[in-house]
């Protein structure tokens with residue numbers, strides 16, 4: 001298993017040697033390596049069992065470093081970065097030649113962000129390269145929001161995990177690309193779309209695609225191992241044998257299923273709290289001795305849009321009932 005701690009210099013050493021470290025961000029934990037070192041980047045794909053067509057996000061210490069990795073910055077992108085970095089916003093911009101092909105899966109754009117967590121910002125400040133840093137989960141599984149989650153799944157493959165506590169946002173960054181000055185949302189996330197609109201004007205939302213541009217757009221992603229049914233929980237309870245069931249609700253409890261198998265995302269309807277609890281709750285339910293997870297959409301505004309996106313991707317589209 002990896003060592004979990006708060007020794008930034010140890011993380012710096014490991015990264016300088018071309019190895020990988022688990023790092024906290026405000027969104028989810030990441031699996032970080034030197035973005036300019038092809039063998040470190042290759043190791044990220046290997047450890048995550050991630051297909052090479054799924055490009056990585058490059059993490060920078062601050063906005064001043066943006067020009068060193070991209071070749072062009074639309075004014076709208078600059079306005080978003082000025083307002084929202086450090087923070088859960090990823091910009092997809094034309095890349096320059098320092099970024100290895102492997103990072104971008106051969107695309108001529110690179111995804112970049114400045115994360116907002118004191119430990120990873122201090123770490124980035126002590127390195128002379130940016131970090132390639134996807135979420136620290138095996139490809140297709142629920143993202144980690146605690147150091148312990150990273151250790152459970154990738155602990156055999158990495159030496160060290162920086163422990164920054166529970167992620168304050170709990171859901172991945174919002175990904176925004178550009179067609180000229182026109183912003184296009186590829187993945188709803190920790191910055192809500194209304195905030196992007198306030199800064200950037202009207203946006204195009206392009207999060208579903210049969211030929212995904214970004215695998216965050218794959219229909220089935222963020223999946224727990226259990227069968228997750230998304231819809232009206234009361235309805236599910238009436239049609240499926242509830243002995244095998246756990247519940248993930250927005251705020252209500254349901255009769256007929258023991259409290260120990262019910263998790264509420266929030267006590268008072270707060271969507272930030274729901275986002276923060278989402279992935280850890282899916283993991284808890286996944287570890288229970290149950291067969292199905294009944295879940296319901298949350299109110300579809302603000303952060304709720306990103307939460308519902310993750311729930312839909314975690315859900316099973318059709319099942320055969322026993």
Ligand code: TXA
Nearest residue numbers: 027029030055056109110111134135172173214215216
């Ligand atoms: O909040 C986050 O963004 C977290 C933390 C660790 O920073 N990172 C994260 O990385 O979610 P990952 O690898 O799990 O998701 C990155 C997403 C993928 O869906 C990928 O396809 C997309 O970013 N992406 C990367 N480069 C892209 C590009 N050039 N064009 C479009 N999408 C891109």
Ligand code: MG
Nearest residue numbers: 134135136143
């Ligand atoms: Mg991910």
